[in-house]
Amino acid sequence: MDDTKASQVELIREAFHYQSRFDGSTMVFKIDCSIIDDPHFPSLMKDMALLAKSGFHVVIVPGAKEWIDSALEKHGIVSTYYENVRITTPEAMPFVEMAAFHVATRFMTLSTSRVDAIIGNFFRARGMGMINGVDMQHTGVVDKVLLDSLERALKQGMAPILPCIGWSPVGKPYNVASDEIALAAASTLGAIKLFIVSKGGGLRADMYDIPKGVDIDENGRIVKLNLQEAGSLLAANKGRAPDESLKSLELGVQAAKAGVERVHIVDGGEEGVILKELFSNMGSGAMIYADEYEAVRALRNSEIPDILRLMEPLMQKGVLVRRTPEAVQEKKEDYVVAEVDGSVRACAALHDWGESQAEIAAVATDPMFAAMGLGRRIVKRLIETAAKKGFERVFVLTTTTQDWFEALGFKEAPVESLPARKRNLYNQRRKSKVFALEIEGARKQRSSRD
Ligand SMILES: CC(C)(COP(=O)(O)OP(=O)(O)OC[C@H]1O[C@@H](n2cnc3c(N)ncnc32)[C@H](O)[C@@H]1OP(=O)(O)O)[C@@H](O)C(=O)NCCC(=O)NCCS
Known part of the structure; x- marks a missing residue:
């Protein structure tokens, strides 16, 4: 076609x-x-x-x-x-x-x-x-x-x-x-x-x-x-x-x-x-x-334990890479959270790896609040942030969520397409797949449907 x-x-x-x-x-x-x-x-x-x-x-x-x-x-x-x-x-x-x-x-x-x-x-x-x-x-x-x-x-x-x-x-x-x-x-x-x-x-x-x-x-x-x-x-x-x-x-x-x-x-x-x-x-x-974007905002210091609690079961299962409170604290500015009725119910981060590329990572939704669109909103928000900051491409490393990211417009990409710093840290045993989204394409997706 x-x-x-x-x-x-x-x-x-x-x-x-x-x-x-x-x-x-x-x-x-x-x-x-x-x-x-x-x-x-x-x-x-x-x-x-x-x-x-x-x-x-x-x-x-x-x-x-x-x-x-x-x-x-x-x-x-x-x-x-x-x-x-x-x-x-x-x-x-x-x-x-x-x-x-x-x-x-x-x-x-x-x-x-x-x-x-x-x-x-x-x-x-x-x-x-x-x-x-x-x-x-x-x-x-x-x-x-x-x-x-x-x-x-x-x-x-x-x-x-x-x-x-x-x-x-x-x-x-x-x-x-x-x-x-x-x-x-x-x-x-x-x-x-x-x-x-x-x-x-x-x-x-x-x-x-x-x-x-x-x-x-x-x-x-x-x-x-x-x-x-x-x-x-x-x-x-x-x-x-x-x-x-x-x-x-x-x-x-x-x-x-x-x-x-x-x-x-x-x-x-x-x-x-x-x-x-x-x-x-x-x-x-x-x-x-x-x-939707209203509920998504920057992570506050006092909420670091909340997002670790969200991520803990996923880190145990190996779905997410383990992060310590110190590691989250160090990159605190990268994290956003989605709030429902005053409580943090989803989180994600946008890490800068140079070469105009940013990684969307640590995406996690409280299972009690799954399929309410929180994950999608938070990722869309990070894509917008990446566009505003002038990144040309966002990528994720995923083991079990590739279909979900594909539905958001991400496409599978070779490990070689990662920025050098990230490529050097790529865990060969984990064998995560790389999915990426070109920001220009994302910008054009301004349709009002969702
Ligand atoms: C993936 C995840 C963030 C989605 O969160 P969410 O807030 O439920 O997402 P949304 O409400 O926007 O989307 C839900 C839809 O995605 C589907 N979905 C959830 N996980 C999926 C997966 N792994 N693969 C494909 N589809 C998935 C749901 O069935 C639901 O479908 P529906 O809309 O037809 O009912 C959440 O399931 C999660 O925390 N997963 C574990 C962590 C993870 O894998 N993170 C990504 C790597 S960084």
Whole structure:
């Protein structure tokens, strides 16, 4: 099979894997109205319909700001703002409702792909009230997401659409920011993903002050950020007038903090953007992730006995090379641990052997916490660290875990490929196999699946 065909097969395999892993999971799409007249809008709808038909729960929150702006302008209504929030007056409200529902109906085109879309009052609103003496009138906030109604619709395979209008318990309408609706819906539903789709979305590095540690790809795009990095990027650009991308980043940070595993900021004007972002490494969006890496951190001095306890049974069996407390202490900086509920449950180390190569070693998971993804997370974290430190290759010496490392992208390599210092120490009796991963390859594996 040639390379192209092999990578197509790989893509199909990944798509099936992803589909089976996340079947029934919820994804919220906050989509700006700037996109609804784009030539790619129909294919965006088709792709979302495909996701809904494949068993994902799809929730749509249309942004209607530009439509509201132009509807108000057409009717000679000038908006006033308090701290960048529109004060919706009673005379503006009918036009706001009209614009919001007009935008929402454009998403009903999902039905052309045989997915039932349903516009509904899936949240209850309340007024913002008086803020510092300013009456916010018909500008409201989400009071409560109506989880039962949403779940009922989702269970029937429908795609709920949440326009930016909500009603109070006595039926008073409020204009609510679509960002806030998307955030509330994603966190209440326990969404695994929030997509923030706008025209030209994504994060271009040349537009912003970039804090140290943030990765930029060869096209000058910021591809992924953990919560901390996203926070420092926002802080570094605080003085700027917030553009759409920074606003999306802010929403992404809030969503990640609220428990959404992945937030993708993407350009809806790009053909197939959602599918590319989900199923391949061809996505051009920026991803904010909150979950897995958070639990992985540097080893603390007081935890040396904990990791030795983890490793002891494996050292006894000869699966891991024996390490003394002194040896761990000496290389303490190399170790990371994964914590669950305040206790160390997995560990690993990254040792520098020169020649731009680093060894991933001492990988061990508490058997009580096996198969929860701790091992994978900790190794992925070390690969990222190695990339950041400029290593070109990471390798492992393993006797019993080769399949596991292969699943993480490592490939068998000859002992001769080890850096000289390590090669000289290679234990001929142990006959460990060498598995290695080229960092450039690892960098390219930026897909968002896991
Ligand atoms: C290998 C090890 C670190 C995996 O830890 P973990 O936290 O359970 O890993 P993950 O949750 O990320 O992955 C678990 C998956 O890998 C599989 N797996 C575990 N050990 C494996 C092995 N030796 N070979 C192949 N697959 C293995 C599990 O069956 C599980 O599969 P599933 O996802 O289909 O259920 C752990 O089993 C361990 O401590 N092994 C002994 C130490 C070791 O060999 N270290 C490597 C040499 S440095």
